[in-house]
Amino acid sequence: MRQILFAVMIALAVSITLTPLLIRLFAKRNVGQEIRSDGPASHQAKRGTPTMGGIAIIVGMWAGYLGSHLIGIRYDAEGLTVSGLLVLGLATALGVVGFLDDYIKLSKRRNLGLTAKGKYLGQVTAAVVFGVLALRFPNNSGLTPASRHLSYVRDYNFLYFSVIVFLIFAVFLVVAWSNAVNITDGLDGLAAGSMALALGAYVIVTLWQYTNACSIKPGPACYSVRDPLDLALVCASGAAACIGFLWWNANPAKIFMGDTGSLALGGLIAGISITTRTELLMAVIGALFVAEILSVALQIAVFRTTRTRLFKMAPFHHHFELSAWPETAVIIRFWLLGGISAGVGLMLFYGEHLATVH
Numbered sequence: 001m002r003q004i005l006f007a008v009m010i011a012l013a014v015s016i017t018l019t020p021l022l023i024r025l026f027a028k029r030n031v032g033q034e035i036r037s038d039g040p041a042s043h044q045a046k047r048g049t050p051t052m053g054g055i056a057i058i059v060g061m062w063a064g065y066l067g068s069h070l071i072g073i074r075y076d077a078e079g080l081t082v083s084g085l086l087v088l089g090l091a092t093a094l095g096v097v098g099f100l101d102d103y104i105k106l107s108k109r110r111n112l113g114l115t116a117k118g119k120y121l122g123q124v125t126a127a128v129v130f131g132v133l134a135l136r137f138p139n140n141s142g143l144t145p146a147s148r149h150l151s152y153v154r155d156y157n158f159l160y161f162s163v164i165v166f167l168i169f170a171v172f173l174v175v176a177w178s179n180a181v182n183i184t185d186g187l188d189g190l191a192a193g194s195m196a197l198a199l200g201a202y203v204i205v206t207l208w209q210y211t212n213a214c215s216i217k218p219g220p221a222c223y224s225v226r227d228p229l230d231l232a233l234v235c236a237s238g239a240a241a242c243i244g245f246l247w248w249n250a251n252p253a254k255i256f257m258g259d260t261g262s263l264a265l266g267g268l269i270a271g272i273s274i275t276t277r278t279e280l281l282m283a284v285i286g287a288l289f290v291a292e293i294l295s296v297a298l299q300i301a302v303f304r305t306t307r308t309r310l311f312k313m314a315p316f317h318h319h320f321e322l323s324a325w326p327e328t329a330v331i332i333r334f335w336l337l338g339g340i341s342a343g344v345g346l347m348l349f350y351g352e353h354l355a356t357v358h
Contacts, residue, residue, distance in 0.1 A: 190335075
């Protein structure tokens with residue numbers, strides 16, 4: 001528990017102090033966000049706002065994670081683990097893809113960065129490397145960071161994937177979650193605040209998995225997760241880094257996270273869902289992100305079949321803006337939805353545990 005507090009304090013301090021430095025640096029170099037011309041008219045005033053603030057989130061995550069381990073040496077705490085490093089590595093790799101996308105947008109002064117093929121190539125490559133490595137490195141109990149079973153709160157033993165099918169599934173999760181967070185990042189502070197809520201819920205999930213690990217409390221309700229305590233540090237560091245960034249990203253935003261941050265955070269929760277054996281539970285805890293990407297898919301499907309629009313604009317947070325909701329009202333209400341979905345996910349997680357015990 002002490003290590004988690006250290007991780008939170010360090011990640012928060014680094015993120016909240018590094019972000020204004022990035023704001024001044026990018027403002028001095030006149031590096032600002034280009035706004036899509038077909039978006040809400042009110043967003044045109046945001047043109048020129050510094051972007052690529054996701055750098056502060058990524059640095060904050062790593063600082064919180066590594067710093068807590070350095071301090072933890074004094075207390076004979078658990079050292080670095082493969083699971084934690086793989087999840088942070090996946091997030092960083094996708095952050096690099098996002099950085100390239102942002103850099104191209106800024107250098108060419110347009111709202112289009114990498115081509116769709118280029119972005120998908122980066123996402124798929126990162127996912128495959130993560131998937132291959134996550135099936136290696138068994139511990140003394142034979143547990144690897146990832147499992148070849150589909151999982152809700154724990155593995156479904158009747159659903160066992162071949163290596164190829166598992167890698168395809170990992171690619172799907174990484175691409176889906178990174179794009180879902182990327183799409184959600186359309187209003188000031190929306191993605192950062194919602195992500196902090198989801199990651200906060202996963203701090204509780206991973207701590208519960210640690211205290212009820214099969215190596216500590218064998219029984220029908222125990223959890224077979226390789227490094228749950230270290231994953232709790234990753235989640236805590238990620239949540240704190242998002243909160244530190246949110247201080248500057250809240251409406252009116254002084255900086256945007258850009259694809260650098262949104263793709264990295266999407267990769268982070270994809271990796272966490274795989275390494276905690278909770279791929280299906282993540283869809284509940286992160287239901288806001290699921291709803292956002294589904295709104296885009298539904299908008300496209302309905303328009304192509306009926307030539308009419310389901311929403312005034314997709315993703316559907318823009319629908320409410322165009323329905324005369326103030327931007328702050330949309331953001332706060334969506335945060336509430338994110339908090340509700342995180343709470344429901346935790347209740348389902350604990351309910352499954354109680355049902356298994358009895």
